[in-house]
Amino acid sequence: MSIMINGAAMSLPEDPRVSLLDLLREHHHLTGTKKGCNQGACGACTVLVDGERIVSCLALAMQYEGRAVTTIEGLADGNELHPLQQAFIEHDGFQCGYCTPGQICSAVGMAAELKRGAPSNVTGDLSADTIAFSRDELAERMSGNLCRCGAHNGIIDAIGATFAARPEVAA
Amino acid sequence: MNIVEQATKVTKTAAQGLMKKAVELAPDSWIPGGNPDPLIRQQHGHVGKPVSRLDGPVKVRGAAPFAAEFATEGLVYASVAFSTVAKGRIATLDTATAEAAPGVVLVMTYRNAPRLKPMPAFMSAAKAAGGDSLPILQDERIHWNGQPVAVVLADTQEQADHAKSLIHVVYEAEAATTSFEADKARGTEPALFQGELMKVEIGDAETALAAAPHRVDATYRTPRHNHNAIEPHAATVSWNGDELRVHDASQAVVHTAWSLAQVFGLDEKQVHVTSPYVGGGFGSKTLWQHQVLAAAAAKLAGRPVRIALSREGVYRMVGGRSLTEQRVAIGAGDDGHFTAIVHTGVTAMTRHNAMPEPFIVATRSAYAADTFKLDVEVVHLDMLANTFMRAPGEAVGTFALECAIDELADRLGMDPIELRIRNEPDKDPTQGTPFSSRHIVEAYRTGAERFGWHNRAAPGTRREGEWLVGMGCATGTYPYYRMPGGAARITLTRDGRATVAVAAHEMGMGTATVHTQVAAERLGLELDQVTVVYGDSTLPGVVLAGGSQQTASMGAAVIAAQHALVGELLKLAGNDSPLAGLKPAEVGGLDGGLCKLDEPERRESYASILSRAGRDEVTAEAEAPMPLELQHWSMHSHGAMFCEVRVNAVTGETRVSRFLGSFDCGRILNPKTATSQFRGGIIMGLGLALMEETQFDERKGRVMNPSLAEYHLPVHLDVPAIDVIWTDIPDPHTPMGAHGIGEIGITGTGAAVANAVYNATGKRVRDLPLTLDKLL
Numbered sequence: 001m002s003i004m005i006n007g008a009a010m011s012l013p014e015d016p017r018v019s020l021l022d023l024l025r026e027h028h029h030l031t032g033t034k035k036g037c038n039q040g041a042c043g044a045c046t047v048l049v050d051g052e053r054i055v056s057c058l059a060l061a062m063q064y065e066g067r068a069v070t071t072i073e074g075l076a077d078g079n080e081l082h083p084l085q086q087a088f089i090e091h092d093g094f095q096c097g098y099c100t101p102g103q104i105c106s107a108v109g110m111a112a113e114l115k116r117g118a119p120s121n122v123t124g125d126l127s128a129d130t131i132a133f134s135r136d137e138l139a140e141r142m143s144g145n146l147c148r149c150g151a152h153n154g155i156i157d158a159i160g161a162t163f164a165a166r167p168e169v170a171a
Numbered sequence: 172m173n174i175v176e177q178a179t180k181v182t183k184t185a186a187q188g189l190m191k192k193a194v195e196l197a198p199d200s201w202i203p204g205g206n207p208d209p210l211i212r213q214q215h216g217h218v219g220k221p222v223s224r225l226d227g228p229v230k231v232r233g234a235a236p237f238a239a240e241f242a243t244e245g246l247v248y249a250s251v252a253f254s255t256v257a258k259g260r261i262a263t264l265d266t267a268t269a270e271a272a273p274g275v276v277l278v279m280t281y282r283n284a285p286r287l288k289p290m291p292a293f294m295s296a297a298k299a300a301g302g303d304s305l306p307i308l309q310d311e312r313i314h315w316n317g318q319p320v321a322v323v324l325a326d327t328q329e330q331a332d333h334a335k336s337l338i339h340v341v342y343e344a345e346a347a348t349t350s351f352e353a354d355k356a357r358g359t360e361p362a363l364f365q366g367e368l369m370k371v372e373i374g375d376a377e378t379a380l381a382a383a384p385h386r387v388d389a390t391y392r393t394p395r396h397n398h399n400a401i402e403p404h405a406a407t408v409s410w411n412g413d414e415l416r417v418h419d420a421s422q423a424v425v426h427t428a429w430s431l432a433q434v435f436g437l438d439e440k441q442v443h444v445t446s447p448y449v450g451g452g453f454g455s456k457t458l459w460q461h462q463v464l465a466a467a468a469a470k471l472a473g474r475p476v477r478i479a480l481s482r483e484g485v486y487r488m489v490g491g492r493s494l495t496e497q498r499v500a501i502g503a504g505d506d507g508h509f510t511a512i513v514h515t516g517v518t519a520m521t522r523h524n525a526m527p528e529p530f531i532v533a534t535r536s537a538y539a540a541d542t543f544k545l546d547v548e549v550v551h552l553d554m555l556a557n558t559f560m561r562a563p564g565e566a567v568g569t570f571a572l573e574c575a576i577d578e579l580a581d582r583l584g585m586d587p588i589e590l591r592i593r594n595e596p597d598k599d600p601t602q603g604t605p606f607s608s609r610h611i612v613e614a615y616r617t618g619a620e621r622f623g624w625h626n627r628a629a630p631g632t633r634r635e636g637e638w639l640v641g642m643g644c645a646t647g648t649y650p651y652y653r654m655p656g657g658a659a660r661i662t663l664t665r666d667g668r669a670t671v672a673v674a675a676h677e678m679g680m681g682t683a684t685v686h687t688q689v690a691a692e693r694l695g696l697e698l699d700q701v702t703v704v705y706g707d708s709t710l711p712g713v714v715l716a717g718g719s720q721q722t723a724s725m726g727a728a729v730i731a732a733q734h735a736l737v738g739e740l741l742k743l744a745g746n747d748s749p750l751a752g753l754k755p756a757e758v759g760g761l762d763g764g765l766c767k768l769d770e771p772e773r774r775e776s777y778a779s780i781l782s783r784a785g786r787d788e789v790t791a792e793a794e795a796p797m798p799l800e801l802q803h804w805s806m807h808s809h810g811a812m813f814c815e816v817r818v819n820a821v822t823g824e825t826r827v828s829r830f831l832g833s834f835d836c837g838r839i840l841n842p843k844t845a846t847s848q849f850r851g852g853i854i855m856g857l858g859l860a861l862m863e864e865t866q867f868d869e870r871k872g873r874v875m876n877p878s879l880a881e882y883h884l885p886v887h888l889d890v891p892a893i894d895v896i897w898t899d900i901p902d903p904h905t906p907m908g909a910h911g912i913g914e915i916g917i918t919g920t921g922a923a924v925a926n927a928v929y930n931a932t933g934k935r936v937r938d939l940p941l942t943l944d945k946l947l
Contacts, residue, residue: 017329026328031240032233034450036401037482041880044401072233081231089227092847095679097230098402098450104231122888136888143886146879148401148451149679150851150916152890 001065005030006074016062020054021045023061024071032072032101036146043145046102046109047071053109055144072101075108084108087158095149103145103155110141111163133164194802195604204607204800204904208730209759209768210693211838211901211908217688217698218907221843225684225698226448226677235448238420239405239479246407247276247324249465249478250331252338253487257316257872258347258553264311265339269323272337274330277472279322284308285467290458291430293558294365294525297656298439298713300426300458302490303523303556307434307463313342314523315555316349316873317487322464324472328479347553349872351494351519359517359548362527364564369529371601374542376502379511383502387578388513390498391571391937393921395865397491398560399884402450404485408465409475414441415466421446421706422456422716425674428708430458431466444708449678453855454559454717456678459489486877491865493519493528493557495567499575501540507585507593509540514572517548524556530568533648533918536805537572539596554872559717561855562914565649566921570859570939573645573922578935581630587926588615588624588811591646599805607804608902610835611646615811617896618833619644622813631933638817640828641931647810647832647919651902651910652720656713657795659728661690661736664788665781667763668700671732673725675705676716679851680913681844686725688841689907693733695760711792719808719911722840726906727795733760736791740765740777743784749773800904808836808910812853814923818931823943825928827857831894832916838901838908845912849895852916858885859917860924862940 002009003023010028021038024030024047033056036044040058047056048070075082084104087093094100114133119126122140131137138156147155199205210218229235254261266278287309290301305314313320321338325331348354362369380386407418415435421427421444428442435442449456465478480488497516503509518528531545560566580587592612598605619625627642634640660672671690677683683703691701704710714724737755744750750758750765750773759768764776781789800806815829832849839845862883866875876882901908921939928946929935936945 015327015329017333018327022328025240029242030233031236034233034237034402035239035479036403037879039482039878039880041482041878042401072231076232081228085231088231089223092224092843094224094227094230095681095844095847095851096400096402096449096451097226097235097679098237098400098448100230101233135892139887139890143888146401146884146886148399148453148855148884149847150854150885150890151847152854152885152887153850153893154847156887 003064004068006071012065013061016060018061020056020059020061020064024056030071030073034098034101036099043106044099044102046106046145048105048109051109051112053106072105075104084158084162087162091154091158091161092151093154093158094151099145099147103147106142106145107159114141133160135160191802194799197803202800202803203727203796203798207903208906208908211903213692216692218692218840220688220841222684222688222698222841223843224681225687237402237448237450238407238418238446239477241407241418243407243409243475245474246477247326247472247474248328248331249468249476250323250335251319251464251484252321252335254313254316254318254320254342256313256342256344257349259313259342259344261311261313261320261340262343263341266321269334269337272330272334274326275323275334276326276474277324277468279308279468279471280320281308281310283471285470287463287467288434288436290463291433292524293457298426298429300423300430302457302459302558303521305523307460315553316871317555319460319464319488322468324468324476347872349553350869351550354550354552355517359550362529362547362549364527364529369527369531369547371535371543371545373601376511376513376542376544379542380500380502380513383510384505385579385583386500386502387575387582388500389575389578389937390496391574393495393567393570393939395491395494395867396560396859396863397486397865397882398453398455399879399882400451400453400455403480403482404456404459404461404489405479406462406465407475407477408469410470413437417444417462419444419446419462420449420456422449422452422676422678424676424706424708425713426715427458431462434463435466445706446676447706449676452678452716453561454563455489461488482879483877486874488555490556490558492560492563495528495530497530497571499571501575501579503579503583507583507590509538509594511542512538512540513544515544515546517550519552520549521554521556522551526558528567529564532564533568534572535601536599536807537646537648538594539600543601561852562649562917565918566859569645569647569918570921573919574925574937577643577926577929587644588619602805604803604805607806607904608837608900609807609809610898610900611809611811613898614809614833614835618811618813618831621896622831624813627930630930637820639820639931640815640817641927642813642815643923643926643930644811644813645919645922645926647812647915649719649808649915649918651723651806651808651905652718653723653727653798653801654715654718654720655797657724657728658712658793659725659732660711660790660792661732662788662790663736663777665778667696667777669694669696670702670704671729672704672710673714673728674708674710674712675714675721675725677705678716680848681841682721684844685722685840689726690729693729693760695762695764719913722909722911723906724795726909730906731793731795732791735793736789737765739789739791740780743786743789744775744780748775748780750775804904808912808915810834810915810919812919812923814927816924816927816931818928818946823946825861825941827891827924829891834897834915835900836897836912836915837905837910839897839899840907840909846895848912849916850893852914853893853920854885854890856917856920857889857924859939860921860941864940
């Protein structure tokens with residue numbers, strides 16, 4: 001039984017109670033994924049599973065056998081930061097940095113949802129083929145990721161600058 | 172605190188009063204900041220540049236290690252059981268099943284915990300950091316609903332959490348004081364904050380109020396709040412013989428080391444606390460019982476311990492902001508001149524802490540008035556000790572004061588900005604000392620123009636479809652503090668690199684980045700030639716990341732250390748140097764060396780000085796002077812806060828559509844990180860205004876929403892693009908001309924929102940948060 005994490009096959013835990021979050025942090029020392037509430041309310045533990053964003057604290061690790069997980073540690077290409085990581089620095093999209101990995105992973109997943117035309121609560125025209133990367137769309141779709149330092153403006157600016165201005169950036 | 176202790180403190184305060192008078196009357200040049208920091212004059216260096224965070228790359232990669240992320244051999248995980256009654260004793264305690272559960276290493280209760288002294292409560296001594304001063308697992312007594320009663324250690328977190336669920340506790344509950352109203356009815360006590368009675372009486376304010384041709388007199392209420400840093404409190408703790416090692420999440424590493432030493436009967440040097448990254452603090456990341464429990468359990472089990480509180484655990488055992496009930500009454504003449512300001516009220520605290528929410532602090536220096544009556548009273552409840560949370564006092568005090576001013580302006584038919592300007596004081600209205608720097612009027616004028624304040628309509632008259640639109644403003648203010656104990660060490664090497672070491676903290680304020688800029692400019696080096704090290708109790712200084720004072724504390728300490736370093740370098744330079752014969756005060760850093768300040772061609776590089784002296788490096792350490800400037804001048808930051816809201820006429824839902832903070836906070840050292848700090852404070856203020864409340868069951872004394880799902884924080888869609896501008900006028904009496912800016916953003920914001928809601932709807936809500944039910 002194994003799971004692909006950032007491209008490498010890794011072992012799954014024997015204890016069925018272990019969450020995907022704790023598997024990452026405690027078993028494989030991938031501590032970039034953060035624990036903020038352990039009940040799916042803050043988004044700090046967001047990772048990508050086969051490209052979809054999930055809160056890893058509410059996922060039992062065993063259920064992800066054979067799946068491909070991308071964490072914050074897997075986004076950069078070696079020393080080359082992902083464009084969104086670079087944009088977070090440029091736009092000051094964080095202060096303490098604790099919610100940051102979750103915000104970044106969530107935004108990558110969110111951009112893919114938006115690009116394939118999945119509507120949100122603020123989408124005006126539900127039948128439209130494409131949805132604009134408007135400020136409200138981004139803010140609505142990122143509202144599951146809490147930030148307490150108050151870097152919200154920088155986060156949305158960074159996401160907008162990365163995906164809205166440069167739609168070619170792979171999500 | 173009993174009445175004898177209070178009386179002793181008051182007497183001591185009186186003796187200090189004489190000293191205070193002498194400091195007030197001393198010539199400026201005798202006072203720290205009397206001669207302006209030379210850095211204020213330099214306008215083209217590193218200071219003031221929007222440098223991106225130097226710790227940005229590690230943070231966006233998830234490579235910054237936080238307290239619960241330090242791997243240690245043999246680590247065991249802790250899980251904490253909490254009491255479910257507010258007062259009483261543990262009658263029966265059955266831990267046998269838990270002890271027998273898989274993976275369990277230890278179950279620690281009052282029966283087997285090592286003997287410990289209570290934590291020194293914050294503000295009870297210079298380096299005290301404890302949230303409370305209660306016994307920790309020393310007896311069967313229960314003091315609050317949520318008190319730790321057992322700690323389980325196990326090989327995994329899952330095993331520890333499961334075993335904890337197997338502990339069976341039966342309590343013998345006793346009658347507890349958990350109702351604010353009921354305790355208030357029994358009588359209140361005067362509040363002492365930082366050794367000072369929270370009481371000011373100048374003239375006869377009640378009589379002046381009664382005689383005033385125009386007056387407002389209302390009661391404002393603010394609920395309990397929690398900090399809710401996204402990183403829950405955590406520590407990784409180990410013993411090496413009698414030495415205690417703590418990887419902590421801390422905004423007070425030296426205070427924590429000293430306080431833990433008191434608890435365990437150690438010398439403070441035997442306790443080493445580090446905290447390189449802190450996932451948000453806001454006043455909460457000091458010493459609470461969890462670090463003590465982890466250290467005690469680690470000692471008992473002989474294993475390193477990771478204690479990572481659950482989110483509920485944070486609510487149960489880390490205090491938040493207390494509730495307040497405030498009366499603000501203002502009397503005014505026909506021209507708007509204030510004849511009386513009354514700001515009194517009650518807050519709740521415990522018998523085991525020293526923190527009455529000091530909601531009158533801002534009012535002491537905000538406006539001129541003929542008479543004042545300010546008073547904070549307290550009741551003592553059986554609850555988790557409350558504590559400091561971002562702008563303690565000012566955040567909620569300015570809500571009441573600045574709403575009252577808006578109400579008065581409305582009654583006078585006067586623009587609320589003009590009413591404020593009309594009552595602008597020319598010196599501190601209650602202390603009589605001169606202001607060091609105060610440009611709030613300019614901040615208002617600039618802000619009003621940028622925000623389009625002149626478009627504000629009469630209350631309840633502007634409607635767009637279902638939405639009622641309104642604008643409000645309020646003054647934000649926070650004191651300039653610099654606490655005693657600042658110190659720094661600078662090490663300069665022959666290759667022209669410097670390391671600046673201070674036991675300070677980086678919780679996201681930008682400390683590491685900004686102080687690299689400051690030190691580089693002071694030393695005449697490039698940014699990549701300077702390293703600032705911090706977050707370690709073995710480094711110099713007693714530097715609390717609190718009271719927005721860390722920048723000032725570090726600034727003054729680095730000035731002192733650089734002065735000492737220059738002295739050393741001049742000695743090493745000797746008579747063969749172009750600098751020969753100069754005194755340290757005449758010399759500054761320039762282009763990788765020292766030069767005469769007013770004759771920069773007299774210069775020698777650091778490399779040259781050190782080479783000639785045959786030295787690889789030179790180190791100097793110095794302490795900052797005592798902060799006498801705080802008594803010599805009245806020192807405050809200000810902000811003019813502007814808010815536009817849209818209130819749904821059908822549902823009562825309030826959306827903040829625009830916000831502008833126009834600040835007067837001295838010189839801004841880094842516009843990029845400063846903007847984030849200002850916005851961060853404002854956003855927490857939007858939470859305070861619209862949604863935040865720690866719900867406390869007055870029957871059981873229990874927090875009922877200990878979760879980020881049920882305690883509502885502003886989320887992305889709640890936060891509009893927030894505009895931030897500043898005067899950038901240096902305070903001539905502070906290091907770098909700067910003020911700390913971590914807290915001011917939350918001040919005034921609650922009132923700006925409430926005033927905008929009034930302007931939109933014509934409804935005045937005086938009871939936070941402004942939820943939709945109050946507007947229907």
